[in-house]
Amino acid sequence: MCEIIFSRIFLGFPVLLLWMSGGLAHAACPLELNPPRLVVRYGDSVSVNCSTSSTDHEGMGWEATFGGTSLEQDVIVVTWTVKNLTDWTIQPKCYITSKDGKQCLETFPVILYKTPDRVSISVLNHSGPMVEGTQYQLQCDIQNIAPLQNLVVKWYKGNEPLDNVTYSHVSKRPVDVSATLMISPSRDDDGDQYRCRAELDLGPEGPQPHPTVTSEPLNITVHYAPEFLPGNDTVEVSAGSDVSLDCSAEGNPPPELRWTNNIAEGNANETTVGRLRTLNISRVTANATYNCTVTNRLGSITKQIHVLVDVPPQQHPTMFSTAPSIPETMTTLPGTAKPKLVTFPLELNPPRVVVRYGDSVSVNCSTSSTDHDGMGWEATFGGTSVEQDVNVVTWTVDNLTDWTIEPKCYINLIDGKQPSIVLPVILYKTPDRVSISVLNHSGPMVEGTQYRLQCDIQNIAPLQNLVVKWYKGNEPLDNVTYSHVSKRPEDVSATLMISPSKDDNGTQYRCRAELDLGPEGPQPHPTVTSEPLSITVHYKPCINASGLPVRIPVFRGYPEELVCEAEGYPQPRIKWVYDPAKHVREAGGNLTVFEAGLYNCTATNDVATSFIVVEVVLNEDYLPLIAGFVAFMVVVISVIFVVIYSIYYKNNKMGRYSLKKAKLSSTPNGNVAQNGGRDTPFPMTKLSQPNIYF
């Protein structure tokens, strides 16, 4: 019951509305528009007929900002025409005036549209490659579109539609709008193209297909941290066989791969740098763990690969370590295999060779077995065919130039077995050029500053046998060796930090590339030495302080000479700094001063300025004063003496003897005067006598 009532109401309601708006209006206003509504592109032409069924009216016409007509009588059709419709808000109205003076209008619905001038896509607040799992906001900028309510912005990844954006805001005039899309790209999206499209859905009267403008594609790059692909992390091999370790990894940017063998049980330490995804190890002799590290700018991961060596019942004595400097490891074998070694049917003479690149080489392979099906050498150069009925085969090359040659001598035994032995060959080459230079510096050095010397060695092999020796004059400074294994020639550089002192001025540095190829190698070791690098060491001035006390007294009227001497390289310039009002005499580094004051001796060269300040203090000369005082005293004493003498003389003349005076001297009075009191203990005479005539 209820459902029926509801559906009736819902169905009936629009019908009623239609009847009320269309039916009633039509009845009241006898006008018909043809076409009834229009969608016009901005600037296009438009033409609409307004016709009436009323044969009896006062007149009819169009009222509009453009294309309006005057009131026309005796017509049943008036046409509204605009060649170039550019008024965004135009609302043309057709009207009719009936005989009874009533007027009715019909507004013509027109939608003016415009496709955008430009649609562009961009990433908001980001540039460059994206990172997997991070959110980014894409923005689509649409310029100059109308009407906004009919716009649909569609987002695409490649050809796959992602999202539709519409606008509820109503605007008849053109506007600029932006739509955004959040994305969180995955690694599979690397290289994908995003696009946005502005589409105008103008309804059934609008153009079909919808006018659209699509943006240029946005190419995205998605980076992600390295990841290992599934692979075995334990590899079992039999002793002496080759093994290939897999460390495949993916990442964007493609990761760098680095191998390091950290637990070297008999194997030489090996590091391979590059994009290699596998590591091949020839003739594995010992258990080892290899670390494989893959790195890109987003991260670094390491995995361990264990190599387990089974000890086989029978052993081949073909172990040749890549580190020939330790001959003991070359034939290291598990103890259980040793008894078998004795019966091994092949012997090499010499057992290993060290050959200069391009030289000739010859090695005999002999057998103790008298009964075999043939023997021979297998090699990229100098191999032989299978020879029967011999017990020596010789491998000979006139000009050995294959850096990675591995000649193998084999024998076909009667029982079908084919034991073989690999001849260890070390091919070496002295460097084409060894040169020494100062890194990031030219010209003279300054004492106490650090410099880096670089020794460039061009085209040397094998690198693991190279020793770079540094010398200052004839004094050895440092030895550099390389753990990196390379059979082919390479260019390498060694560096040395120096901090020269002033005594190093003019010394010569040299570096020497030496190939230490073990006991089988040439003696003395092949060496190439660089040209010497002479260094010039500048140092700051040092003023000789022993010649310049900090404080010097000077007596008035007696000038003092200050001698300023300094040592330094380049030779420092001496300059005295003082109050210009002072009276001085300057000659070279010598300054003659007359007055008290501060005198600043500065010594300057390219490196620095040093100075010593001398304080000159004035001392009064008291000598003339002392002399004057003494002279005065002498005169006074002399006068006193003369007075006493004259009194004594008078008394004597008068015949009055004083007992006291007689005791003083028993000599006659004349003697006392003449001898100057030589015998008297009276001190004054002694003092005054010489001083009177001073």
Ligand SMILES: *[C@@H]1O[C@H](CO)[C@@H](O)[C@H](O)[C@H]1NC(C)=O
């Ligand atoms: C409008 O009327 C004119 C003449 O009556 C006719 O030629 C034209 O085709 C009509 N236009 C439309 C859109 O009906």
Ligand SMILES: *[C@@H]1O[C@H](CO)[C@@H](O)[C@H](O)[C@H]1NC(C)=O
């Ligand atoms: C239409 O009018 C606009 C502005 O009034 C003008 O720029 C344009 O050239 C015109 N187009 C035509 C086809 O007359």
Ligand SMILES: *[C@@H]1O[C@H](CO)[C@@H](O)[C@H](O)[C@H]1NC(C)=O
């Ligand atoms: C976007 O609109 C189109 C029709 O125009 C439709 O086919 C599509 O499914 C819509 N996409 C989304 C994500 O809504």
Ligand SMILES: *[C@@H]1O[C@H](CO)[C@@H](O)[C@H](O)[C@H]1NC(C)=O
């Ligand atoms: C985007 O990628 C396409 C094809 O992969 C290429 O042709 C175009 O040049 C790229 N555009 C940019 C801006 O890198």
Ligand SMILES: *[C@@H]1O[C@H](CO)[C@@H](O)[C@H](O)[C@H]1NC(C)=O
């Ligand atoms: C990994 O080990 C398994 C079992 O030991 C072996 O079957 C497989 O071939 C190995 N895969 C590789 C790539 O060596």
Ligand SMILES: *[C@@H]1O[C@H](CO)[C@@H](O)[C@H](O)[C@H]1NC(C)=O
């Ligand atoms: C490593 O060994 C595999 C097979 O064991 C071979 O296919 C590959 O070429 C070798 N790679 C190198 C660099 O020697």
Ligand SMILES: *[C@@H]1O[C@H](CO)[C@@H](O)[C@H](O)[C@H]1NC(C)=O
């Ligand atoms: C390597 O390790 C395995 C298991 O730990 C052991 O059985 C084997 O003898 C070892 N091989 C060598 C050469 O040491």
Ligand SMILES: *[C@@H]1O[C@H](CO)[C@@H](O)[C@H](O)[C@H]1NC(C)=O
């Ligand atoms: C190799 O053997 C040949 C003859 O059998 C002999 O002349 C030569 O000296 C031997 N060379 C070496 C390096 O022993």
Ligand SMILES: *[C@@H]1O[C@H](CO)[C@@H](O)[C@H](O)[C@H]1NC(C)=O
């Ligand atoms: C050895 O071979 C190299 C390259 O193949 C050649 O340049 C050189 O001249 C040869 N030397 C001799 C002595 O034949």
Ligand SMILES: *[C@@H]1O[C@H](CO)[C@@H](O)[C@H](O)[C@H]1NC(C)=O
């Ligand atoms: C460098 O090696 C030589 C032997 O080749 C040795 O005599 C010298 O002491 C070493 N010098 C240094 C600094 O290690």
Ligand SMILES: *[C@@H]1O[C@H](CO)[C@@H](O)[C@H](O)[C@H]1NC(C)=O
């Ligand atoms: C400065 O004095 C020293 C020592 O008295 C003397 O040897 C030197 O010649 C003098 N220099 C000059 C330029 O007078």
Ligand SMILES: *[C@@H]1O[C@H](CO)[C@@H](O)[C@H](O)[C@H]1NC(C)=O
């Ligand atoms: C001495 O002279 C030098 C150079 O002009 C100046 O740098 C320094 O400060 C002076 N010393 C004194 C104590 O005036």
